[in-house]
Amino acid sequence: MASELCFYPFCLLTAALPSKLHWAKNRPNVREMFLAVTVICILLTLSSVTCRAKTMTDFVDELLDTDRYDRRVRPGVDSGKPVTVYLDMFVNSISSVDEVKMEYGLSIFMRQRWIDDRLNYTEYTDDITLNYNMFDQLWVPDLFVKNEKKATFHHITVPNRLLKLSPNGQVYYSQRLTLILSCDMHLKYYPMDNQTCKIQLESYGYTTRDIVFKWNADKDPVQVSKSLQMPEFLLTNISVGDCTTKYITGSFTCKYATFELKRQFAYYLIQTFVPSCLIVALSWVSFWIDIHAVPARVTLGLLTVLTMTTQSSSVSSRLPRVSYIKAIDVWMTCCLVFVFGALIEYSIVNVLARKDDMEPPGPRANKSSEEEDGKKEKPEQSGMGRNVYTVDQAVKINTVSSRKQVCLNIN
Numbered sequence: 001m002a003s004e005l006c007f008y009p010f011c012l013l014t015a016a017l018p019s020k021l022h023w024a025k026n027r028p029n030v031r032e033m034f035l036a037v038t039v040i041c042i043l044l045t046l047s048s049v050t051c052r053a054k055t056m057t058d059f060v061d062e063l064l065d066t067d068r069y070d071r072r073v074r075p076g077v078d079s080g081k082p083v084t085v086y087l088d089m090f091v092n093s094i095s096s097v098d099e100v101k102m103e104y105g106l107s108i109f110m111r112q113r114w115i116d117d118r119l120n121y122t123e124y125t126d127d128i129t130l131n132y133n134m135f136d137q138l139w140v141p142d143l144f145v146k147n148e149k150k151a152t153f154h155h156i157t158v159p160n161r162l163l164k165l166s167p168n169g170q171v172y173y174s175q176r177l178t179l180i181l182s183c184d185m186h187l188k189y190y191p192m193d194n195q196t197c198k199i200q201l202e203s204y205g206y207t208t209r210d211i212v213f214k215w216n217a218d219k220d221p222v223q224v225s226k227s228l229q230m231p232e233f234l235l236t237n238i239s240v241g242d243c244t245t246k247y248i249t250g251s252f253t254c255k256y257a258t259f260e261l262k263r264q265f266a267y268y269l270i271q272t273f274v275p276s277c278l279i280v281a282l283s284w285v286s287f288w289i290d291i292h293a294v295p296a297r298v299t300l301g302l303l304t305v306l307t308m309t310t311q312s313s314s315v316s317s318r319l320p321r322v323s324y325i326k327a328i329d330v331w332m333t334c335c336l337v338f339v340f341g342a343l344i345e346y347s348i349v350n351v352l353a354r355k356d357d358m359e360p361p362g363p364r365a366n367k368s369s370e371e372e373d374g375k376k377e378k379p380e381q382s383g384m385g386r387n388v389y390t391v392d393q394a395v396k397i398n399t400v401s402s403r404k405q406v407c408l409n410i411n
Helices: 002-015 020-025 027-063 132-137 266-288 294-317 327-358 363-377 391-410
Strands: 083-098 103-115 128-130 143-145 148-153 161-165 170-182 194-203 211-215 222-224 233-242 245-247 250-252 254-263
Touching: 083 194, 083 233, 083 254, 103 194, 132 161, 143 148, 170 194, 194 211, 211 254, 222 233, 266 294, 266 327, 294 327
Parallel strands: 083 211, 083 222
Antiparallel strands: 083 103, 103 170, 128 161, 143 194, 148 170, 161 170, 194 254, 233 254, 245 250
8 A cells, every 4th residue: 555655656756757957957856856755655654554553453442442332331221222132052061960969060152142332333344353351341241040059161271252243233242151050850750750950041130121131033042062962861852931030129031941851761770670670589589498498598588688778778879858759769669578578478487387397296197197007017919929028018017016916915
């Protein structure tokens, strides 16, 4: 630009030069003209470089000049209309779903967009991205997370914030947050349950007369990373809604997003249900052990009862102390009843068996035993007509004969 401005005076000066005689007569004036043109070119060059270096800086300084722009006042306060803030978020990860503390973790990009007429411009046609240090010079909504327990703003390697201005005065503000949020979980069907966790975004100081939150309708208000994975849950659905609340101080705008989580059953099948089934089956093994093997059966019964109790306590330690009965409680109680029932069954059988052994034989028992002995004493005849006896039968016959002989001698 400066070279072009210098080129035109030189061209005009050259075209206006007369003959050599005229040049000689007016030499002092020509020198003055060359000197003037040189000075003008130098000034134009310096001016061009200075303007080029300070254009954006001067523009931003003028745009955010405190005499023109007051960050303490919200946009549109003079018109009496509330400023509309459009919200959307990008979910990086969902982690640390804790049933005991009733909370879950969320890592997001929180995005806000609103119109501030005081920041519109015509000098440029493109959006202007501002440094994160300019954050303190702009008015931003006083958004807070209503169900937040703990929040972390990321500062590595620089504060993770984005500010962008558009020619129509639109302000785009994005920041990266890691949140620990409360989640009211209902564990009636645990571990075959579905949970619904929310994130609630509300204005802290401005009522609905001053500021209104709306979900961005141009695209999905809640976007999720394609690589999002959770070790225990599946994200089945996302929905948004309004949670504007009326307090004593006024009505405050609020929006919420709901994450529907389905618990994966495979972990609990392997870690809880299969072991408990095996313990119950092990307690039934005692039914095939001899009834007189008291130490073996009692040890097996007590071992299964203690193991089942330990597993039940381990499951309960991972859950909050709720007043209602959970599905896992019903399962563990039934398994414990089966195991304990096997031990009680052996105790009853053992008592009955001991009673049978202690009862004396009655008259019928003696008579039947004599009949059996008589049958055994009958000799077996062979086809040759001779009596054939076994050794035991021969001994018994001799014993009976001797007894009869003794009785005859006594008589």
